[in-house]
Amino acid sequence: MSERILEVSDLNIEFHDHSLPETVVYDFDLTLHEGEIVGIVGESGSGKSMSAMAIAGLLSRHEIRKRGQILYDGRNLLDCDRDTLRRYQGEDIAVIFQEPMTSLDPVRRIGWQVEESVRLHHPEIPAERRREMALRNLADCGLADPEKVYRQYPSQLSGGMRQRVMIAAAMMGNPRILIADEPTTALDVLVQEQIIELLRRINRERGTAILFISHDLSLVRRLCSRVLVMREGRIVEAGPVEDIFNHPAEDYTRALIRAIPRVFSEKRGGEAEGEGTAAAAAPVLDVEHLDVFYQESGQGIGELFRRKRAEPVVKDISFSLRRGECLALVGGSGCGKSTLARAVAGLTRSYTGTVSRPGVQPQIIFQDPYNSLNPMHTVRWILEEPLRLTGEKNARVREKRILSMLEKVRLSPELLGRYPSQLSGGQRQRVCIGSALMQQPELLIADEPVSALDVTIQAEILELLGELRREMALSVLFISHDLRTVYQLCDTILVMEKGEIVERGAVDEVYRRPRSKYTKALLRAAGISS
C-alpha cells in the first residue's frame, strides 16, 4: 500500500450555539492513502459533510467544538493556528461543493477565480505564468475553449461547465487531497457521468487522493475503492466497496443497498393487472400534435407590443395514456418534460394541438416537497382544502376522508396539527401525494417526485406510489431523469430530447433494445447495460 497522507482518529464534532451542546459526529476514523478514492455515504443529517468540512478546516472555530485528531503532514490540523491551516487550505487540501451556482462568485470573471488560490499561496508567480496555469487547468478539466471561458462570468456557463471550473480552480495548487462534497447531485445524469469521468482521470493522471461524499451508493460503487457508511453521526460500516456491496454486515447498509432500484428484476410497484386489460381500457389522457411555447413572464409596457410564442419548447408530441397505465417521461434537464407536464395538466395555455383529459382534473406532485406545501398552513388545512374546493360542506365528512387518506399515504394522524416545516422530506412528499389524491383524480402527474429525497425515502415513496396505483386504479405520468426508478414503477416509456420524443415503447423492450443514441447514453449513465 502506498503512503498514508491523512489520518483522522476519534473525531467528534459538537454544536454549541444551542443551550444544550449537540453532537453531530461521533468517533470518526479515516485513513487516506496517496492516490486513493474513498467514498463517504450517508443520508442527509448523517454527518458526512460535517466530517469532511472538519478535515478541510472549514468549520467555525467558535460555535463548533472538535475533539480528536486530524493528522496531515505530521501535524494535527485541529491544533494548528489559522496561518498554518491556511497554508494547507486550497494548496494541499482542496474542496469542491455541491452547488456550482453558488460556489462561484457571480461578479468575477472565471479566470480571476481560478487563479485566486495561486495568487494567495504563491504571490511570487508572475501574472503571465498564472494565466498559463489557469488556461492549462481549464483545458485539462475538459473545457473546450479555455481562452473564452477564462474571460466569461459564471452566469454564462452551464451547470456542468461551472462544476468543471470549480474542479479546475481546486486543482490549481496540485492538491494531494481533493474533497468532493456531492459534486454531481445538482447536475443532469449525462453531465454527472462526465464529471465522474473527469474526477477519475484527475486521480489517475495526477495521483490526487479523493474523498468523495455522496448519498448515491451506485455512484460511489463506480468511483471509489473504499467506502465509509455513516448514519446519525457514526460510521456504521467501512471497507472495500465490493466487500460492502456483496457482504454488507450492518442492517442499515443492507437497507441502503436494497433502496437502489434494480433493473431487470422483480418490480417494486404493482404491475398493471395484465397488459391486455390496460390496453383495452379507455384513455384518461390523449395528446395530439402538442407544441408548447415558453411563457415569457413579460414585464413592463414592452409586453404589450411583443410578438408572443417564439420557439416551441415541446415540439409536435402525441401520446395517450390509458386507465391504470404508468407512463414514464424521461430526459435530461431542459428537455421540456416539465413544460409538457404543465401543459397537460392545464397550468399553461400557450400551446397548440389538442390535449383531451376526460374526467376529473389531473393533479401534479412536484419535485421539491419544500416548495410544494404552503408553509403557513397545517397538514389538516392542506388536506382539507381540496375538499372545500369541491364544495364538501359537511365538516365531519371532510374529517373522515382526511383520516382515511392519511391511512392510505401511511401517515400518523398526530401530524395533522403540524406545519410543513415540522415534517421530514418524506413526510412532506406523502402529504403532497395525499393532497393530490383527495379529489380522486384518475390521472396523477408525478414530476420528479423522489429526486429531492434520500435514497431510503425514495424507495418508500416509490413503493407507496406503486401501491396507490393498484388500490385506486390510478394512471400515472411519471417524469424523471433517473432510468432506475422508472423501471421500478412504469409500464411504458417516452424518451425526450430537446422537446422531441426520440424513443417510445414498453419499458422492458426499450431497456433491453434501445434504438436511439440518446436512450443508450442515458442507460449508460444510469449504469444499466442492456
Add this chain to the structure above:
Amino acid sequence: MVIDMTGILNWKTESGKTNWYLVLGTGITGFVLSLIFIGLLHPPYDIEAMDTAHKFAGGSLRHLFGTDNFGRDVFSRVLAGGFTTMKIAAGTVAVGLLGGVLIGAVTGYFGGLTDELLMRINDTLFAFPSVLLALVIVSLFGSGTSHVIWALGIAFVPSFARMVRSEFLRYKNSDFIAGAKLQGAGALRIMTHHILPNAAPVLMSSVMIGFNNAVLAEAGLSYLGIGVQPPEPSLGSMLSEAQSYLVSAPLYAAGPGLMIIFMVLGFSLLAEGMSREQLSGAWF
C-alpha cells in the same frame, strides 16, 4: 381570512436565543398603551380644567409634568394626546393597509396592463413625501381628526401596495399555488387563503413601521397646526405650544416629547424583532 399568529410572538428565536428586540418592544409598547388606557378611564385631572392660579407649575407629585400656560395638568393631557395620536395612527395604518393589500394583491397576482397602470399611479404618489401629500389633502379638505386619518392613510397606501405586490409576485409561481389551481381554487381564494397568509409576516413588521411613521406624521401635522384641532389634545400641538415656553417651563415640552419617543421606540423595536424572527427562519 385565517392567519395563525402563534408563531409571531415568540420570545426565542430558532437558535434558542432570546429575541430582546421583541421583548423590549412589547414591554415599551405595552407600557405606553396601559398609560393611555389609564388616561381614558381615570385621568388624574380633567384635561380641560384650567387653574390660572397654578400656571407653569413645576414637576411635583401632584402634577408629574407640571401645568401648562392655562394651568392644565400636562400629564393628563399627554395621556389624552397619546390616545388621539394612537387613534390616528391606527386609523391611518388601517386605511393604508386595506388600500395597499387590495392594490398590491391585484397588481401582483394578475400582472399585465392593470399592474402597469396601477403601479405607475402608485409610483407617482410615491414620488411625493407622504407628509407633503397629506399636507395637500388636508389643506384641500380641511383639518380635523378624520381628515388627518384619511390624508395620512392615502399617503401610506403606495408603500404597503409595493410590499404586498412583491410578496404576491414571489409566491404566485410557486408549486403550492400551482397545486391549488389544479384543485380548482379561484383567483380570489388563492389570493386570500393561499398567498396572503404567507405575506403576513412581512406585513406585520411593516404595519409596525407604519405605526411609527403615522405617529411622527400626525405629530408633525398637528405641530404645524393643520392636524388635530383644539380643544382635542394632541402631542404635536402640545409640543408646538410648549415651544414658546421652553425656557420658563421645560417640563411642559418634556411630557409630550417623552410620549412620542416611547411610542416610536416601542414600535421600532417591535418591527425589528419581528423581522429578526423572519430571518431566523421561524416561519419556514
